[in-house]
Amino acid sequence: MTQDTSTSQDKNGKLVIKLVAIVFGMFGFAFALVPLYEVFCQVTGLNGKTSDNAAIYESVEIDRSRIVTIEFITRTNTGMPWEFKAQTRKIEVYPGEMNQVDFYVKNSTTKDYVAQAIPSVSPGTAAIYINKTECFCFNHQPLAAGQEALMPMKFYVDPQLPKDITFFTLQYTLYDVTASAQDVAMNQG
Template sequence: MSEEQETRGLNRTLLGKLIVIAILMFGFAYALNPFYRQICEALGLNVLTQQDGTVALDQNTQVDKSRDVVIEFDGNAQGPWRFRPTVNTMTVHPGELNTVMYEVVNTQNREMNAQAIPSYAPQNAMQHFKKVECFCFKQQTLKPNEARQMPVVFFIDPKLPRDVKTITLSYTFFEVGGGLVKTAANESAGNGTAKR
């Protein structure tokens, strides 16, 4: 038997062993899922199925389903764009996670940087309005004629006083360091020159 034939024989043997190992690994991984589920159910950890076989969904026990709070949304544009919430009101339960979208359209043929500043009514509701995600956390850069929907993910703290039934969230969206600021600076410089 030549050296070349011996090498081919060894390669075939190695290939066969690798295929068997790959099949065994796949079988082990496939069998691990039911095995893991059985151990979790026996120990009462991370139970995914109930006794009747239906999927158990975790309930958020901090949601106060006995109360409804109406959230009103408002948007004010201080600049050359359209800015508004996609819904005007939403009824929520304290502790429940909610999302509202705001839409902004840059009507200019230039890129603009903008920032949103929130305000709340009544004023004491501000400390109970908890934002998880908000476009107001950072400046937004809008390309020429760009339209964008931006989320606000929030929940109302269950400690909100019971007499507060309605909260208004209002954003003022204004340009930062752009044409409006430069125009105001140019006008004040022009006024200073005219006075001389």
Template sequence: MTGQGHGRLTKRLLLLVALMFGFAFALVPLYNVFCQVTGINGKTGGPVAATLVEPEDKNRLITVQFVAYINEGLPWEFRPDVTEVKVHPGERKLVHFYAKNRASGDIVAQAVPSVAPGLGAKYFHKIECFCFHQQHLAPGQEVEMPLLFFLDTALPDDIQTLTLSYTLYNLSVRGSS
């Protein structure tokens, strides 16, 4: 192979690497859109307007369970105030989660939700949620964080229980101690 041939091959390989790198970055947003549209992987959508709440379906009662996890290395206490509620589809329900910063410095955290079964995420609508905002807590500070939600009346009949779990992640630049 000549010097020109090596140069062309090198340029093509670099272009291929750049395209693969770009594709890898595009996968995350594409995956998120796919999950939001299909409800796969339990990803919930963003806030919905309170005016979109439908009339209650008093003929059905769904169990909604709440679970809280803390990502490794985050020195917070984090839990739901209640672990389970019964809700009619279309009924607005307000619950709270508790968080406390046990570190000696300020920490900013963000909660990421997931719904199981994954198909149920499409029917779980949050009007207000602490997960929409970063939580900034000073040392020793504790807060009650609201979650106002409703279940879509189109929730499939075979879904009788939904589990909403939140994982809290440390967004602070510096490590906490």
């Protein structure tokens, strides 16, 4: 009987080890999923993710035969206590023409914050055709308590935009990255 108990305990111990390994594996996979998804979206242009790199505007031919309407939507992530809005809600542009839109931001709290804006384009297929030469979304945006600012975005719509896309929405969501920005600053100092 002691041999049966010993064998049973060995089997249970192995099962517990396997279950713990599976839990840790699932936990690791969950962390790996976010960067993998980001890479997938960047490669395919799905989910409206735009490139974080600045586009180079060199002798792009302007297509004056059509107009594309772009709507700008802004929002702050839950818990982000800033006022954030596009100065221009909607703009009509010629593909290839350089444009600038300003975004207003205000930190009306008594605490300094650092924010990061994440863009999203709808429909997602239009994301690869908006080229930003300058954008506040490229960098963290620190704002002291009570401070306000205008943040520019310079862009053009690629003339290769399919003719059936005459309207798209560019949304920016502002996230509080104060804690992670402070961690980076401490590690570099």
